[in-house]
Amino acid sequence: MSADRRSSPEELLDAARHGDRAALARLMSMVERGGDEARRLGRLAHASAGGATTVGITGAPGAGKSTLTSALVSTMRARGEQVAVLAVDPSSPYTGGAILGDRVRMGDHALDDGVFIRSMATRGHLGGLSLAVPEAVRVLDAVGFPIILIETVGVGQVEVEIAGEADTTVVVVNPGWGDAVQANKAGLMEIADVFVVNKADRAGLADTLADIERMLSLRSPSGWRPPVIATTATTGEGVEQFRDALADHAAWSIGAGVRAERRARRAEAELDRIVTATLRARVTALHDAGTWDAVVGEVRAQRLDPWSAAEDLLG
Amino acid sequence: MSADRRSSPEELLDAARHGDRAALARLMSMVERGGDEARRLGRLAHASAGGATTVGITGAPGAGKSTLTSALVSTMRARGEQVAVLAVDPSSPYTGGAILGDRVRMGDHALDDGVFIRSMATRGHLGGLSLAVPEAVRVLDAVGFPIILIETVGVGQVEVEIAGEADTTVVVVNPGWGDAVQANKAGLMEIADVFVVNKADRAGLADTLADIERMLSLRSPSGWRPPVIATTATTGEGVEQFRDALADHAAWSIGAGVRAERRARRAEAELDRIVTATLRARVTALHDAGTWDAVVGEVRAQRLDPWSAAEDLLG
Numbered sequence: 001m002s003a004d005r006r007s008s009p010e011e012l013l014d015a016a017r018h019g020d021r022a023a024l025a026r027l028m029s030m031v032e033r034g035g036d037e038a039r040r041l042g043r044l045a046h047a048s049a050g051g052a053t054t055v056g057i058t059g060a061p062g063a064g065k066s067t068l069t070s071a072l073v074s075t076m077r078a079r080g081e082q083v084a085v086l087a088v089d090p091s092s093p094y095t096g097g098a099i100l101g102d103r104v105r106m107g108d109h110a111l112d113d114g115v116f117i118r119s120m121a122t123r124g125h126l127g128g129l130s131l132a133v134p135e136a137v138r139v140l141d142a143v144g145f146p147i148i149l150i151e152t153v154g155v156g157q158v159e160v161e162i163a164g165e166a167d168t169t170v171v172v173v174n175p176g177w178g179d180a181v182q183a184n185k186a187g188l189m190e191i192a193d194v195f196v197v198n199k200a201d202r203a204g205l206a207d208t209l210a211d212i213e214r215m216l217s218l219r220s221p222s223g224w225r226p227p228v229i230a231t232t233a234t235t236g237e238g239v240e241q242f243r244d245a246l247a248d249h250a251a252w253s254i255g256a257g258v259r260a261e262r263r264a265r266r267a268e269a270e271l272d273r274i275v276t277a278t279l280r281a282r283v284t285a286l287h288d289a290g291t292w293d294a295v296v297g298e299v300r301a302q303r304l305d306p307w308s309a310a311e312d313l314l315g
Numbered sequence: 316m317s318a319d320r321r322s323s324p325e326e327l328l329d330a331a332r333h334g335d336r337a338a339l340a341r342l343m344s345m346v347e348r349g350g351d352e353a354r355r356l357g358r359l360a361h362a363s364a365g366g367a368t369t370v371g372i373t374g375a376p377g378a379g380k381s382t383l384t385s386a387l388v389s390t391m392r393a394r395g396e397q398v399a400v401l402a403v404d405p406s407s408p409y410t411g412g413a414i415l416g417d418r419v420r421m422g423d424h425a426l427d428d429g430v431f432i433r434s435m436a437t438r439g440h441l442g443g444l445s446l447a448v449p450e451a452v453r454v455l456d457a458v459g460f461p462i463i464l465i466e467t468v469g470v471g472q473v474e475v476e477i478a479g480e481a482d483t484t485v486v487v488v489n490p491g492w493g494d495a496v497q498a499n500k501a502g503l504m505e506i507a508d509v510f511v512v513n514k515a516d517r518a519g520l521a522d523t524l525a526d527i528e529r530m531l532s533l534r535s536p537s538g539w540r541p542p543v544i545a546t547t548a549t550t551g552e553g554v555e556q557f558r559d560a561l562a563d564h565a566a567w568s569i570g571a572g573v574r575a576e577r578r579a580r581r582a583e584a585e586l587d588r589i590v591t592a593t594l595r596a597r598v599t600a601l602h603d604a605g606t607w608d609a610v611v612g613e614v615r616a617q618r619l620d621p622w623s624a625a626e627d628l629l630g
Contacts, residue, residue, distance in 0.1 A: 039622045046620035264615035271614045271621040278625050279594040299586045300579035305361035306586040307354045310593050 009041035016143045021116065024143060028118050031135045034128075042135050045142035050263075052141035053250050056166030057151045058159055058188065063172040064198040068233040068242075069151045075239045076147065077114055084145040085117040086136055088129060088162055089153040116145065131277060133162050134270050164191040165266050167259050168249045172196045173212070175204035189215050192226050193253075194245045200230035200238060224252055283313060324356035331458045336431065339458060343433050346450045349443075357450050360457035365578075367456035368565050371481030372466045373474055373503065378487040379513040383548040383557075384466045390554045391462065392429055399460040401451055402434040403444060403477055404468040431460065446592060448477050449585050479506040480581050482574050483564045487511045488527070490519035504530050507541050508568075509560045515545035515553060539567055598628060 007015070007023070009030065015023035031038050057065055069085060076083050120132060133150065140148050150166055152159035163169055171192035197208050212228050227245045231238035253259040284292070295312050298304035304312075322330070322338070324345065330338035346353050374380055384400060391398050435444065435451060448465065455463050465481055467474035478484055486507035512523050527543050542560045546553035568574040599607070610627050613619035619627075 042622050043620050046617075050617060263617065267614045267617060267621060268611055271611065271624050274621050274625040275598055275628060276591065276595065278629055279598065280591065283590055283594065296583055296586065299582045302361075302365060302578065302582060305358050306582060306589050307357050309586050310589040313590060314593055 009037060009044055013041070013044055013139070013142065016139075019113065021113070024116060024139075025118070027139050027143075028120075028136055031132055031139060032120060034132070038135065042138065045135075045138040047142075049138045049141035052137075052145055052148050053168065053246075054137055054141075054148045054150060054166040055246055056163030056169045057149060057172065058163035058169070058191075059172030059196075059198075060174075061153065063174050064233050065151055065153075065172050068172060068196065068198050068231060068239075069149055071231070071233040071236050071239045072149065072242060073115055074236070075243050077112060079243070081147060082114045082145055083116075083147045083149060084140040085115070085149045085151060086133065086140070087117070087119040087151045087153070088133055088159065089119060116140070129162065130273055131270075134165070134266070160188065160191065165269070167253065167262065168193045168246055170194045170196060170246075172198050173208060174199045175202045175208045189219065193224065193249045194242070195226055195228040196238075196242060197228065197230045198233055201232045201235075205230060223256055224249065224258070324352060324359055328356070328359055328454075328457065331454075334428065336428070339431060339454075340433070342454050342458075343435075343451055346447055346454060347435060349447070353450065357453065360450075360453040362457075364453045364456035367452075367460055367463050368483065368561075369452055369456075369463045369465060369481040370561055371478030371484045372464060372487065373478035373484070373506075374487030374511075374513075375489075376468065378489055379548050380466055380468075380487050383487060383511060383513050383546060383554075384464055386546070386548040386551050386554045387464065387557060388430055389551070390558050392427060394558070396462060397429045397460055398431075398462045398464060399455040400430070400432040400464045400466060401448065401455070402432070402466045402468070403448055403474065404434060431455070444477065445588055446585075449480070449581070475503065475506065480584070482568065482577065483508045483561055485509045485511055485561075487513050488523060489514045490517045490523045504534065508539065508564045509557070510541055510543040511553075511557060512543065512545045513548055516547045516550075520545060538571055539564065539573070 007026070009027070012023045012027050012030070016027055027041060030041055057069060059065055066087070069087075073083055073085065118136070120129065120136060137148055137150065150162060152163045169191045171188045171194075173195070175197060195212055197205060197212070209228055209230070216226060216228075227248070229238055229242045229245055231242055233239065250259075253262070292313065295304070295309050299306055299309045322341070324342070327338045327342050327345070331342055342356060345356055372380055372384060381402070384402075388398055388400065433451070435447060452463055452465065465478060467478045484506045486503045486509075488510070490512060510527055512520060512527070524543060524545070531541060531543075542563070544553055544557045544560055546557055548554065565574075568577070607628065610619070610624050614621055614624045
């Protein structure tokens with residue numbers, strides 16, 4: 001089936017399941033646009049999703065996450081594994097597919113049918129990605145990708161939240177004084193299931209490994225001690241072990257019931273965000289009537305207290 | 316009028332205006348409890364608030380913010396100025412007044428009628444302080460304090476947001492490598508109207524001053540260049556200049572119309588938070604009927620997609 005302009009979510013999903021990458025790209029754009037069509041797609045995808053393992057990859061800008069992700073994809077492809085990559089960049093000015101970014105990222109994988117790579121950027125609304133990313137992941141899952149890598153660009157609150165809402169969360173740091181300590185401050189130590197010290201050929205590797213081990217020893221025991229993998233993504237060094245560590249965590253978390261519990265919590269958090277977003281949308285609908293602006297104007301001028309204003313708007 | 320258990324917000328506000336500190340303490344507790352009574356108090360306070368200057372003081376834990384605040388209070392009292400201090404600690408286990416903390420903080424000022432000091436802690440709900448702090452400030456304003464210092468304990472997102480929502484925002488750093496750079500990473504550079512390098516008797520003062528000046532030179536010009544004040548709060552060194560810098564910023568921001576614009580934005584942001592909180596409360600009311608738990612259970616088990624669940628809950 002060709003993915004023409006009038007295709008419904010049902011038709012596009014069917015085409016994407018049969019390998020139509022243009023259809024899949026259009027489904028991703030549908031998710032980014034939001035609205036009724038995206039909701040219908042979300043329901044369809046939900047019915048057949050759940051089989052994929054999601055891996056969140058986060059760390060400070062410059063840690064080499066993109067290169068590491070690309071190297072991981074190469075390793076997985078060499079093992080015959082299909083994989084999807086979602087690159088999440090809240091600050092990117094690109095929207096609707098970030099075409100340039102995708103082409104750069106695809107690099108070696110551009111002509112490989114076993115890989116799908118997509119960038120998602122915010123559309124001005126901070127809450128947007130928190131809602132759009134799980135939807136996009138669900139579509140990739142429903143289409144049949146067994147593994148979905150979610151790469152975040154920075155360590156802002158939204159990115160950490162997104163990376164932390166995966167089956168397995170990877171934190172990437174570099175050798176050198178203080179890098180692991182910074183990661184700790186950013187709240188990354190608590191969410192890491194696997195640590196990668198990338199650019200391991202640089203000076204300071206031993207110190208950074210020791211820093212991480214020391215901080216890990218302060219974590220309360222949870223049945224899983226995060227492995228610390230040294231990689232040099234540019235040469236592929238350590239990436240096989242990285243892939244194995246991901247598989248180990250997947251096997252453990254499924255067996256221990258941790259994955260199911262995390263997914264349940266994630267589903268509840270997503271419902272919570274949707275409820276809030278829906279309520280906000282209903283209130284914003286008043287905006288068109290001019291009521292909102294008038295009331296906000298009174299509040300801005302401090303002629304009306306905010307509680308009375310809220311009553312006016314919601315009454 | 317004595318502040319007995321049955322006093323209304325009207326009676327307590329009247330008593331507090333006449334210097335009854337027990338009444339004022341009970342008003343603060345009323346704000347912390349929230350609910351209808353707090354909303355009535357908020358409306359009353361709003362009608363006569365607006366005369367006070369609010370000063371937010373933030374910086375990394377250990378920077379000496381409490382000692383600096385106490386030294387600032389001493390300087391202000393020596394000048395005959397009345398002042399209220401609101402110490403905001405989202406992570407504090409103390410609630411309802413944080414009595415121990417207040418006694419420790421009051422220190423020299425415990426018996427001084429020209430000073431009112433109060434700690435506010437979260438009550439488990441993150442949004443709580445974002446709503447409670449402006450209400451508490453409004454009461455202190457309506458009661459007649461000309462200056463209200465809002466001291467935050469850390470540099471978490473909520474604390475930075477609270478400190479940034481003042482007429483004047485003070486960022487406190489210490490001498491030493493990287494401290495100012497850390498402050499920059501935490502987003503403190505953009506919100507600072509006044510910088511204080513406290514513990515100025517320590518090594519590294521010149522470097523830190525240079526770091527700050529360099530970072531300030533990268534800021535887009537706004538008509539106000541934040542002064543950088545070196546203080547040693549434990550000895551009082553530099554605190555007079557700190558007080559003067561606060562007065563300078565107040566005079567400039569009033570004259571330039573910046574204060575009025577900031578207050579308008581703050582009022583709008585507060586309305587926004589109240590609207591969200593009110594809507595959430597309405598949805599949570601369903602919880603009592605058991606509906607919420609049942610639907611969440613279906614979503615957690617992934618038997619129901621979150622969009623359909625949200626419709627069930629909000630329909």
